[in-house]
Amino acid sequence: MPLTATRAVSTFGITVVGFMTANLVPVMILALTDLGYSATGAGTLMTACLLLSAMTCLATARWTTGSGRYKVARIGLALTASGFGAAAVIADPTIAAIGIIIAGLGSGGAVAAGGAALAALRDPDRASGISGFTNRAIVAVVLFIIPLIGIGMGSAFGILAALALAALFTTGWMPDRPKGETGGAPNIERSRARTSRSTRIAGFGVLACFALWALGEDSLWAVAAVMGEQQASLDEAGMALVLSLSTAGGLVASAAVSLFGKKLGRTVPLVTALLVGAILKITSGFVTDPGLYLVVIIVWNTVYMVAFLYIVAIAAALDATGKWSAPILGVYLVGSSFAPLFGTAVSEMVGFANLGIILGAITLIVLVPLLFISRFSHQQEADQAQDTTPGAEFPHAAIV
Template identity: 30%
Template sequence: MPSRSARALVAPHTALVALFTAGYLAPYLLPTLVGRLSAGLGLGPSQAGLVGSILLLGSASAGFTLAARVDRVGPRRAARLGLTAMAVGYGTAAATHELPLVVLGAVVGGFGSGTSTAVAAAGIAGRPDPHRASALGLLSVSAAAGALYLTLPRLGGGHTLPFAAIAATAVAVWPATKALAPATGPGPRAGQEPPVTGPLPHRRAGAVLAGAILLWSMAQNALWGVSGRIGLTQAGLSEVALGAVFAVALGAGLAGVVVAGALGSRLGRAVPIGAGTALIAGCVLLSSAAATPTTFATGEIAWNALYPVVLSYLLGLAASLDPRGRWAVLVGSASSLGVACGPVTGSVLSEAAGYPGMGVTLCALLLLIAVPMTAVARHVSGRPLVPGSVRRRGGAPAALLAATTTPTPALVPQLGAPEQDIAPIHLDAPARQAARSAYDLARPSDRA
């Protein structure tokens, strides 16, 4: 039986993974949400995509609002507020067929999802290995979404079930918030270290990463938002078969996340991010042009196997930029904003150029933004952790160690510390003569 201290170390990590799962579940269920809103409420493709975008805009706004405030509010309080908003908002959307109430519930629920994600991102950034923690969160949400994709088509149609499932997940995660730290107030409590303060580090790299991941997520979810319609109308799948394809695709994502977690930082971040995004671009092209069930399934499964792998490295990269978690929250919110723009972008592009034309556009965009993301990964991974320290490939674990470990002041002088005064030693004439003679004997080669 594990000791009480071991359980105390595991519980916060489990709570962060649970919050990550609850916050990311709505974006993972986006295809079925958009498709069921369109069928159940009689909305057109663009209108249903707009409702999905409104939901995700609420999620992004929560992240930008809480980027530097999670510590001040307290992780436990912020997480409970987010889960309450999810339960109330998504529960309201599930219980009504009135479009204004559905939209209002989606906005409130989306804000709750973003709040839960912000708390999880800030907490994961402070873990010893943020990449592995992000991979575990993606593993959990992929498993939950895959189970729902297999179950929901057999329980009936309409938008009620997916919204109710997300609300129920929020209620189920609530007990885990007991493991999170409460608000500490204006100062640290006894026995606690003061919070990390100071300006936002790596501003240029973080801004480039946030802008790139916004476009990256938008391109991914432009296709993800219309994948259901591609499978039903262009590839000729039934709804049950389409749900099975999505479930298998998310299962492939589970395998990809496991591999990413096992690899960790062995390959660095530049190779998985750059090469992975290029492969995703090819999968997007294949899925959007699929005219048969086999082609569609191949593209979707390969794409979903790669997507969470690259996302886990991007989230780990963002977490390594700031151990306080501010860049992790901001980059995650930028990703949510891109996700929010995805359904509308996919609907507009597919109506204007058809699904194959949409795929060509998104493929080109992904290849273009792979360049700056790879450059940021190479730049940050190659930075010394502290001036004069040894460089470490991967960056995140050692960066957090350097930010949180206190060196031994008696043995290691601090960089920038004031120099000690030199005390003069006064010698009489015989002592000076003896010292000079000893110096001359020690350096015979210097004599004239």
């Protein structure tokens, strides 16, 4: 389906709201400590929230590949708004915990619905790039506003509750599954018979790789501040600069993918981003100069976003109904949820240098299967377009 203004607002907005909890975890933990939680207790509660979000996303993914995506999105966003809203306005640790758990369940449904809707849009690379740009832009604005009005339960959780409520009214604008996917035409059935087994292997492969890759990427992010302080003698002002410029780097990467993704193809940029990311993660464990450390982390975070968007595009291209793009962000959250524990534990046991080597190795391990899955996704995307809209003009990225 072509990308219209209403489809963009709904699809990207719902995905961003569902996924934003992961981006706001640092300020949410600070707000919870002000409410009376210990840092460990707040971190545990937010980890539980993210894990529940991931599990809900995976559990509802199948329902969102059809018309059920509207109901899943509405219920999910309603739970997110009510849960975070209760945590924001009722200053009670128990109510806050219950509300956050409810919101975690709801946000997973929103992520699944938004991911499935993304697959229905033409040119998955461009759509994924715009989605990533929207995410980074909104998160940057929210992270700018919260400190201005003061970090607290009302700001950290209330803003996200309001965004979820706003997104709830846009669910009817989401694109439905492509019409050709619901029929039983012989050419479609033959295509499905030829590719179903290979597509399943590719689909489960990209999900597994994305979860493992998320663990490696977010493990470095979890210890980036501590590493910068202890290894590179970077002060708080320097780390604040790293965070802000990293967000800017993500915006640039998202814009580049949305504008030039079709011209660049999919496989070469993905492999390049993964390879550069692996080198930078290894390098981060050895850098002692503050300025150089700042550059390494910012560039790494930029190429991270490029890889992230292309992996999501692969999942969208494998099946236009959203069978694989619906759970893709859920498996990312699974890997991301364990990243803080993994990153801190490994760095304490073997040091930052060895942590960097381990994280770089994780990226290199997933690079090889993702290379082949990416190439397969191009052909699968072309086959689906030929089967569902024969003779119609449908833009695709060039096969690399």
